[in-house]
Amino acid sequence: MPDKNTYPVQLVQPDGRRVFDRAHSALVEDVGRDRLRAMYLDMVVARRIDTEATALQRQGQLGLWPPLLGQEAAQIGSAHALLPDDYVFCSYREAGVAYCRGVPPEQITPLWRGIAHSCWDADEYKMTNPAIVVGAQGLHATGYAYAAHLEGAEIATIAYFGDGATSQGDIAEALGFAASWSAPVVFFCQNNHWAISAPVRVQSATPIAQRAVGYGIPSVQVDGNDALAVLAVTRQALARARSGGGPSFIEAITYRMGPHTTSDDPTRYRTAAELELWRQRDPIDRLRRLLEREGLWDSDFEQEAAVKSDEVAARLRSATLAMADPDPMELFDHVYATPHRLIEAERGEYAAYLEGVRP
Template identity: 55%
Template sequence: MPKHDVSSADDGELVQLLSPTGERVANAGYDEWVEDVDDDQLKSLYEDMVVVRRIDTEATALQRQGELGLWPPLIGQEAAQIGSGRTLREDDFVFGSYRENGVAYCRGVDYTDLLRVWRGNSHAGWNPYDINMAPSQVIIGAQTLHATGYALGCQQDGVDTVAITYFGDGATSQGDPNEAMVFAASFQAPVIFFCQNNQWAISEPVGLQARAPIASRAPGFGIPSMRIDGNDVLAVMAATRIALDRARSGNGPTYIEAVTYRMGPHTTSDDPSRYVDVLEREDWQAKDPVRRMEAYLQSRNLLTDELTNQVKAKADAVAKKLRDGCLALEEPEALSVFDNVYSKPTSWLERQKDQYAQYLQSFEGGH
């Protein structure tokens, strides 16, 4: 691997290897980190992005049809999640928010497990140790502390495993990510802080809370940072490889700001038409990560009818499995809400369980 030279993000310039129209952009500091990406891998990255977008649209449809209580769309952020997710090693550990379904796909999550929480069937979608990814975190920014703690544990164990934590631009105003960076910098923890700046903290534009590029904050903690085009899957992959190499080499944490755009609502309970300017959305649609990759593949004569049909068939098959799995989920037994609250039952939890059981029994027989 080349030397892990991380550029400064103070000037706000974006690192870009693929232009919005799919042209390859030379960058001396980053090109070498993706020089091994061959045609087959390019096609695979494209397939991943298309499949993940199809998962997203299918899950949104399931919510609109009353099969899910809520869904957090990721449309527009596929390159940020696939480019980083496909760069991680199996033993690396992911701490995401509630929107990292693309990363979960890269980790090999069962499709039905993506929907359990949003259907209200479970406290968590999957066993974190099955895919080395923590369950979805709804408390904004809390996962950054978890990632730093895990990374410190890896450091103490003497292994070169890396923790990566994903969060949005809105989370950067929370205390937890800032506290996590203090610990990570102080102890040189092998952790990557991956900010998906999708321009919106629900309905608040990023400009209201960040007067300078978000990536420029990290050096104040003693953490080198990169600011990349988050809709460019190759730039994301290069930056993530740099950060991973730094961490595995004992050189501590890295901060990545992937500048992207949330094309859909914050969640399916949100109405972005109330606050998003139509012209702004059209501008970002021209930077769409999937279309960008299609244009790049076409320029290399790789976007054949065979590939297009193959990718579509894969996306449709995954969507069918997702829907079938969702509809097959059985309603959980009422008292199971008390399961796994703690590693071992407590007396007061058992009392609550008993009281709730009596409450449910009061409805039996029409009483």
Template identity: 55%
Template sequence: MTESTAARKPRRSAGSKAAGTTGTKAAGTTAGKAGTGKRTTRTTSTTRTAAKKGSEPELVQLLTPEGERVEDAAHAEYASYVADITPDELRGLYRDMVLTRRFDAEATALQRQGELGLWASLLGQEAAQIGSGRATREDDYVFPTYREHGVAWCRGVDPTNLLGMFRGVNNGGWDPNGNNFHLYTIVIGSQALHATGYAMGVAKDGADSGVIAYFGDGASSQGDVSEAFNFAAVYNAPVVFFCQNNQWAISESNEKQTRVPLYQRAQGFGFPGVRVDGNDVLASLAVTRWALDRARRGEGPALIEAFTYRMGAHTTSDDPSRYRHDDERAAWEAKDPILRLRRFLESAHHADEGFFAELEAESETLGKRVREVVRAMPDPDRFAIFENVYADGHALVDEERAQFAAYQASFAEAEGV
């Protein structure tokens, strides 16, 4: 299967039994099957929204850095969402992460070669993005920031379409309604409000689809995010707030962002919050399925804090060596999300050397295609900026287009053409 085929066909999500939704009771809850649209009642343990005093914040982990499955009764409800996951699906998650990382590495290299103006790498955050992305259904709607390349992959967006904006040839190279994946948002935190408003509309329409908004730990300090939390809670909007806490808001550490674990903020707004091991793709998949499941059933918003690490720079204009130490990065390298799943696949005999060799060849093919497509991207039409400003024509836009056309024509006149 080529990378484009996998991107177009999302794997079965919470609504599929084979994907791990059992619909069984766990951890004192009344569970309904995901994706059925039934409005059932589920009691959520308060231990998810507040850590006990004097203890470390609770972390949902289903796969250790050594690649061993975690059997924890406290997290049985979440584990039930991946209880029936198949070896083929596990290999699919591994493939997603490997190819996403390769695409990301190619984009970084292209920026260094002058082919892109900027790039925001996701290196180290593959598990959080692939796990949560594969938890979504086709009818769910996703609101990303500018770093959700793995989620875009899961939603079926061709990876090369992500690069046009960073090359400066378009304002977003895909139709958001084609994949229910919104254009990248550069304004920090604003997409949380967009997602909440969209989710309120979903609820008014009586649909059973969910909405998910991605943002980082730095964006959690923006007023837009707190406003989104409040509106979502008051209107019981079916939205999941997925915060990728990669420890650094550019050069600002977590300690300068918050005095309490980010997931605990949800408690103050009246909805559940969960901290998940963001380098554990199984835990990220399970917790996001749980959150989207309850949102679709009309139980309101939830906050997921994916505790992960930004292995690279904030963007290619950043130098992280100026504000963080090498030993910190080395400690997180030992928790690498791809290596973690590979260890599990090998120990469980779910993948052999042939699988890994074939994937390496596919990775090389993807890298070659990305390089070729980017270098062949045409310059944009100068008048494209006036398109899609309004749903219908507008006199002011027509006037501005005419002024710009006259301005362009003046150069030809000056040159005597």
């Protein structure tokens, strides 16, 4: 059944005050000073990764970058709910989740620099690489979750996607399969209000979370700029999956404060007033205000956050600039797990082309 809350779950208001919500607060009652600070640090670092990668693209060092500015609470809050054996199926914007899964900054940009088909070892970090095909990861997550269930593994999978992806057939098929076979998967929709230039109102005439109800999947809306609330509802959904309760759907209502990708100009389709409204709901500022209100903020911690984020950004930048162009023939490596006649033929044709010989 859908969550009974009329409004999205919220545990921290934009001014840092806590919200009385007995049911959801109980899910994060163990979250004290250390965890709150850790979440804040991860959010600051995620934003710094994003701004550094954006700058690298503007300087011609990356071919493309999909900014996550404004979505830090949705990513970090949900990532902190995951256990080491849980498996993440991401879209192309989850650099913050990747950082929380332990992916080193040095491994975040190879794909975006255009020197490799992927960035990191998916098995090592239990997280897939950026998926450019919109919505495909929903099917991948569902299949993996069902296979894990058949093998008796008590894990959950989580599929991240945006509001625009809910208009793709892949997500609809994934919801149907997951519901029919009780796959232990959490569908995590980051509703950032814009599918490139299409506003969310043209994606769905009803709240996106309600789409899952038609499949018999429990759903909930959460304030996606409230890291604590996101942590609570994601913990609940993941626990349900691990215990055999089947799939869940989370709609984290947030906002993309930057462009869709660095090739996009958001000023062409949204107003400055709308952007300013959401800047006042900045997820990092909100968590900082909570820390300040509860006496968990001091100048030393502020300095620690600045130093940590600068260190990560420096590692990302230096590693990106040091990435050498690969041998052109590597384009055909790792396309298939076993030799393939078509790939071998194309490899030969391309080698001849590089030698200046027409095929």
